[in-house]
Every structure is written in C-alpha cells, then in structure tokens.
Amino acid sequence: MTDDAGMTTPKPRRSFVAKLVVQIPYAWLLAFFLVPFLIVLKISLSQIAIAQPPYTPVFDLAAGWHGIESFFDGLSFDNYAFLGSDPLYFVSYLKSLEIAAISTILLLIIGFPIAYAMTRAPRRLQPALVVLVILPFWTSSLIRIYAWMNILQHDGPLNRLLLALDLVREPPVWLSTNTAVYIGIVYSYLPFMVLPLYATLEKLDESLLEAAADLGCPRWKAFWLVTVPLSMSGVIAGVLLCFIPAVGEFVIPDLLGGSRTAMIGQTIWTEFFANKDWPTASAVAVVLVCLLVTPIMIFQHQTMRGNERD
C-alpha cells in the first residue's frame, strides 16, 4: 500500500489486519518450507555419527559462544564431495531425470487430447468431466499403485487380456520394469497435466479459430498456429506440475519398478533408512532441490509473461 500525500484522513485500522493476512502465506512458507530446508541443508553439512540424532555437530546453545564456534567448525562439504566421487548418485539423478522427462512427454501426449476433448464437450457436461478427472484422487494413491501391481503381475488381468486377444504368445513381464514405472507415473499424474491444460484451453476464444479459418487456414494448421501457442502457459504449468514431483518420486518406482530402477527417491530412502546416513541423504536431497529450482524459475518467468499479456 502506498501513502497518498493528499490524504488527510487517518488510515483505517483494518489495513493492519489486511497486511497481516497478506503475510500469512509468507509465514507458512517460512515455517514449513524454508526452516525445514535449512535444517536439511545443515544436516547435509554434518557428519554421520552413531548417536541420537545420527549426525554431528549438534547445535548446543548451553555451551555458549564456544559451542556455536565448534558447531560451525564441524560443518563441511565432505558429503557433497562424496556424492561427486561415487557414480551411483550421478547415475541415479540421470535415471530420475530421464524417467521424469519421458513420463512428462507421455503425459503431455495423452493429456492434451483429453483436455482438448473436454473443452469441446457440451458446456453442461464439462463440470462432470472435471470431476471425473479428479475422481481417482478420492482413493489413496498407494492403493491405486497396489492395484496396478495386481493388474501388471504375471497372471494379472492385463496379461490375461493380451493372451485372450492373441496379441502375445508368452505373457510379457511388466513388473520391475521401466515400462511399469511409466505406466504408474502417467496414470497417477494425469490429472496434474489435464487440469491446467483444460483451464487454459477452456479460455481459448473460439472466434480466434474462426478468424484463422476465415484467413485461409485449415483446421489442423490452425491448431498448430493458434491453439498450441495460446495454450503454452497451460503446457508449461502441466509439465512442471508433473516433471518436478516425478523426479523425486519414490512410491511408484519402488513398488512397480523394483530394485532395478534406482530413482533418486529410492536412493534417498536407502541412505536415510537402510544406511542411516542422514547427512548423505540430506546432501542428495539438497542437490535435487537445486536441480529442480531451474525449471521452477522458468515457469515463474513464463507466468509473468503470460500475466502481462492478459
């Protein structure tokens, strides 16, 4: 709020409350994002220890100034150096990015036509279609992934169907493959792709397509020249909403991909719970955050540009 030089009346009291309300999201981010992140960052700079908590140094205010000094002395980048020295982590990051990228492309290929078809459906049906897209969320995602394990198992419904249709001679192996991971991710994340795309496509002015046709542009070409460029903000939102969580996905690769698919989420889990190496696990997590900040910033930039245009 800016002060108006010409204003003589005192500011209304509620402006204080209004300011407070504006601060709430920041307070939320501070308490539940920044502080936990700083804790993780701190642990990533610590050393593993057989203690409770399992790392050192521990912040000890009782020891006074000396305690703070020795605390900072105890921090080091050793864990990050270690990550660099072991190709396991590099391969794991790469695998995660690859699986997330391919999944996101598949999601876009499947999600765009769904969102487009939804906008073309009769107006009165559209709210029902949106509910249908969200409906799977009403069941726990864990249960749905277990259901996929059942569907994809050796004598599961999928293989029985393929055999019945004579599409395969031998039942193919699905579980513990990358294909199963892709199926799981695409299935689970589809609403996150469809909804932002639908929101953008739904706003698209029909008369723009008519104008394109009027100016000599056939329908298929108008799709590429008008619909696609104007739905870019939805595409970017959907891609980021799917790509970012997919990189750190743990449950789906763990249940459907088995031990052969080592995504970064599984690596972190192993470090935390199998190796009890909290500092290394934290370092892995911090590097992941840094990797993902880049696409988020691209998204921010695009959103700002999009808002400017509206």
Add this chain to the structure above:
Amino acid sequence: MHTVGTKEGVAKRDFAPWADRGQAPLLRIEGLTKRFGAHAAVDDLSLSIYPGEFFALLGPSGCGKTTLLRLIAGFERASAGRILLDGVDLLPVPPHRRPVNMMFQSYALFPHLTVAGNVAFGLKQEGLPKAHIAERVAEMLALVRLESFGARKPHELSGGQRQRVALARSLVKRPRILLLDEPMAALDKKLRGETQFELMELQRRLGLTFIIVTHDQSEAMTVADRIAVMDRGRLMQVAPPAEIYEQPNSRWVADFIGSVNLVEGRVGPDGLSVEGTVLGRIRVAAKIAAEPGATVWAAVRPEQLRMTANSTEPDEQWALESDVAATLADIAYLGDLSVYRLRTAAGAPLQASRANVGPFAARAFAANGKVWLNFPRTAAIVLTQ
C-alpha cells in the same frame, strides 16, 4: 443513370445497381434457411447484393442477422438454400477456401502475434513470398494509419487501434466481400461516428463490397447504400436508408426505424383518405393501394407534426381538415432537438419533435399547455400491413 425509388434523392450516391435489371448480383442468396433445433434463425431468405455495394443487415438482437453473416462466411452450415457468389454455390466450400473475409465483433486478433503478424497471417496461408507479404502488410497498415505499430502486440493497443488492425487483417487478402459483424460496437460514441465515415470512404476507395451487421439504425443509415431490415429470420424490407425511413412497407418497419405515430382507420371512398382514426379523417397525397373500407394504418413521423399555439385554417396541403387539439404531457430536451409527448382530447398519445433552431421563445411550449396539431398530406404514410 438510373432513377431509384419513387422519391427524389433516395439513393445516397449515384449508385443503384439493384434498380438495373441488366446488372448481375455479386452475391445471390436463394431460399436460405438455418434451423437450430425447431427454431429457424434464418427462414427461407432470398437476397441479392451487387458489386461495390455497402449493404447493412439491421434488426433487433436474435433476428438472425449475425447467423446470416456467419452462413456467408461458412461458420454455420445451412439447413436449406443456396449462397451463390458470381454464380458459384459457396455452401460446399469450407470457410478457409471462401473468397470472403470477416471482421469479427470481438476483433479476434491473435494475442500471441504482433500487429504485423496478425495482418500477415492471411497472406502467409497463401504461401506468398516474404518480401511481397511485408510489402502488402506495410500497405495495409498505412491504409489504417498504424504504420508505426507493426511490432506491437494487440494488448498494447487502444480499442480503436485494435479495431483498425482487425480491419486491415480482414482487407489484406482483398476479399470479394468483406463481412463486418458489429464492427463498431466496442467503440465509444464519438469514435464510432468518425469510424463510420472512415469506413465508407475506405469502401469506396477500394471499390469493395461490404456487408455490415448492426443493431444500430443510425449506423446502418449512415454507412449503407441499402439496408435489409430483419426480424425473426426473415427480411422485412430491403431498400436504401431514406426509403426505409420515409416509405416503410409495414407497421413493423415503421415502428422499428425511428419513432412513429401510428393510427388505425379505414380507406375512404375516394381512396385518398383514411377515415375513422383517432385524429379524424386523414387526407393523403397518393392513391391508397387498398379497397375502400379496408383497414389500414396511417403513420406520421414526429418531426412531421406541426405544433402551433393557436388553431389555423388548414388548406388542401394539410392532412387534417381542422387542427387537432392536444395537451403537452412532457418535453425531452435533447440539445439539437426537443421531443414533445402529447395527448389528444380523445386520449391518443402522440409524439412530436422539433429542431431547436431560432429564437428560444419561438420554440417554447409550456408543459401541460394546449397545442394544435396538423401535418402535411405528403407526410402521411399509409400502411396496409
């Protein structure tokens, strides 16, 4: 040159191809029908539009004028009938192959393209060489006085500038017919007035055929060579503006265009008067095209009513043999003219208007005062339907 209508000066310019039997129409619409469910938005409509004509489709909202325009553009599929452009049926031709262009009410500018990109869009679809496209775009932007705005995005322009980009974009392919859907609806009143004259000037300079859809009768009267008045999917009257106003063919058209005083009566035995109206016997100038005794309506425009403070002795030139007394119920002062709401002794409501010229005292009639009314014989319009 051809004489048009029955009154002098009915055609606004020396241009009246519709009156020439030898002239072939550019666009011929035959029995065109468009049904949405049980409702016919365009109902068995036939119409001819001539090369170089500025044609207006005028009517209340929902009368089917926009549907008719969209049928010509190809955005709606006709239920029946034909649309012939130079004798070739347009209906099987998809919209992107029709040699007509449309200027949309919302302008429908592509928000992701620059002004130049918008104007170039249509030419790029034809696969013309880049240099040629650039030249044409520059030419069109100069035509609408937006030379220095080529690199801007539509959201960086004012409403009036956006409107001119839309116009340039729809003209760039030199359409056989330009379709304009309420092109000035989004402009403020003053800008609209200027734009109407610019549009007429442009149309004449380029020698193109324009079809404009509007619900604004003064806009239609300003720009058009001929107006088609539409109601419920049908044409009520197709004529030059002055003829529509001065010789409406029905009570509906007389009432829709401008204001009118309508009184019911019967054709007199001489065929030159309407008898038994609330104003008494009305003498008219021309023989009425109905049998004596048939029910007809006499229409008088408010500006034709003469108000005097004292009763006069009207001669043969006046429609009423003796002036009718009325009380002045209300006066609406509009600046250039004043509108007077009157009530005759018999209780019939009437409306008169007068231009506010001359000394103030001469045009002052007090509210609730008594006035005497009459009107010229030639001002009485007899309507048989």
